[in-house]
Amino acid sequence: MVLKAAVIGVGMMGRNHARVYAQMEHATLVAAADLDTAALEPIARTYKINVYTDYIQMLEAEKPDLVSIAVPTRLHREVALAVMQRGIHVFLEKPISASVEEGQEIVDCAKKEGVKLAVGHIERFNPAIIELKRLLDAGQLGRIFQIHARRVGPFPPRVEDVGVVIDLATHELNLLEYLTGSQVESVYAEIEREIHATHEDLLTGILKFKDGTVGILDINWLTPTKIRELSLIGERGMFSVNYLTQDLYFYENDYLNGHWEGLAIMGVSEGRRIRHNIKRKEPLVAELESFVQAVADDTEPQIGGEEALRAVLLAQRLLESGRKREVVWV
Numbered sequence: 001m002v003l004k005a006a007v008i009g010v011g012m013m014g015r016n017h018a019r020v021y022a023q024m025e026h027a028t029l030v031a032a033a034d035l036d037t038a039a040l041e042p043i044a045r046t047y048k049i050n051v052y053t054d055y056i057q058m059l060e061a062e063k064p065d066l067v068s069i070a071v072p073t074r075l076h077r078e079v080a081l082a083v084m085q086r087g088i089h090v091f092l093e094k095p096i097s098a099s100v101e102e103g104q105e106i107v108d109c110a111k112k113e114g115v116k117l118a119v120g121h122i123e124r125f126n127p128a129i130i131e132l133k134r135l136l137d138a139g140q141l142g143r144i145f146q147i148h149a150r151r152v153g154p155f156p157p158r159v160e161d162v163g164v165v166i167d168l169a170t171h172e173l174n175l176l177e178y179l180t181g182s183q184v185e186s187v188y189a190e191i192e193r194e195i196h197a198t199h200e201d202l203l204t205g206i207l208k209f210k211d212g213t214v215g216i217l218d219i220n221w222l223t224p225t226k227i228r229e230l231s232l233i234g235e236r237g238m239f240s241v242n243y244l245t246q247d248l249y250f251y252e253n254d255y256l257n258g259h260w261e262g263l264a265i266m267g268v269s270e271g272r273r274i275r276h277n278i279k280r281k282e283p284l285v286a287e288l289e290s291f292v293q294a295v296a297d298d299t300e301p302q303i304g305g306e307e308a309l310r311a312v313l314l315a316q317r318l319l320e321s322g323r324k325r326e327v328v329w330v
């Protein structure tokens with residue numbers, strides 16, 4: 001069966017959803033909606049589909065099986081509810097919402113309507129992250145001591161509705177709990193607004209996980225080059241991931257290879273650098289294929305509403321910590 005897919009909001013992100021659905025085997029792109037006719041025009045021309053400036057009209061006329069929503073975050077609740085109340089499955093871009101309260105309404109509505117709700121935590125479909133998780137679960141790092149995420153770059157002027165904590169830190173908050181398999185129990189944040197008109201644009205955060213792992217978040221919209229990196233140190237060495245190039249390296253702690261036996265030296269020493277071979281894939285393709293599969297098979301999406309909501313809750317705790325300048329317990 002080929003499912004009918006539509007996209008609401010074909011700006012920077014949504015136009016990529018349209019491209020991916022148009023090339024999919026088990027779904028086909030039937031329509032798109034956006035308030036901006038200039039955004040719709042190339043979509044209509046490229047994919048020869050109907051386009052609408054009113055998304056409600058699109059839902060009524062096209063009756064899609066599933067919809068990707070990629071409108072600005074402040075509109076997620078309103079648009080997601082309207083789609084789900086028509087019995088249509090939703091893929092909602094991340095973050096699920098700007099606040100926990102709105103996110104909860106979205107989660108509750110999906111349950112009430114009995115529709116699938118997937119949220120776009122795209123890095124979970126990054127092949128380097130998938131391989132890293134496999135290696136961590138296999139015990140390659142041993143106990144994790146510290147996990148350090150760096151997500152910095154220039155300010156995207158189109159993001160007006162939320163700050164960098166809700167917009168970007170939510171990626172890492174979801175990933176760090178997933179990778180450690182442990183929950184954040186407390187947070188401390190230094191948060192600044194340097195150039196953004198209304199919201200914070202710099203976060204330096206410290207997380208403490210229930211299993212003792214320390215997390216560091218270095219996230220901002222103030223860096224003139226885009227950097228997306230993650231490193232984890234643990235008993236057996238260090239993993240380093242570049243999200244953008246999908247590179248994964250392991251720096252071995254040579255001490256564990258026994259070369260130092262007999263010497264009165266304890267601890268850590270520099271060993272081999274191992275580059276893991278990653279089969280690269282566009283994360284958005286993997287993510288939307290996984291969603292379409294969940295709809296077709298009637299199974300739970302890989303990253304659902306509850307998990308996405310947890311990332312927003314942690315982001316709000318960071319904001320609270322930044323305001324109070326004290327440690328906040330989750």
Ligand SMILES: NC(=O)c1ccc[n+]([C@@H]2O[C@H](COP(=O)([O-])OP(=O)(O)OC[C@H]3O[C@@H](n4cnc5c(N)ncnc54)[C@H](O)[C@@H]3O)[C@@H](O)[C@H]2O)c1
Nearest residue numbers: 009010011012013034035036070071072073093094122158
């Ligand atoms: N997963 C990721 O890595 C990632 C990356 C970028 C953006 N996003 C998310 O995607 C969402 C959109 O971000 P973007 O960067 O594409 O923004 P954007 O401003 O480029 O695009 C948003 C589009 O929504 C349209 N729109 C606004 N109100 C609408 C309405 N009522 N009906 C129909 N269309 C409407 C706008 O005209 C615009 O074309 C945000 O929630 C953002 O957080 C996720």
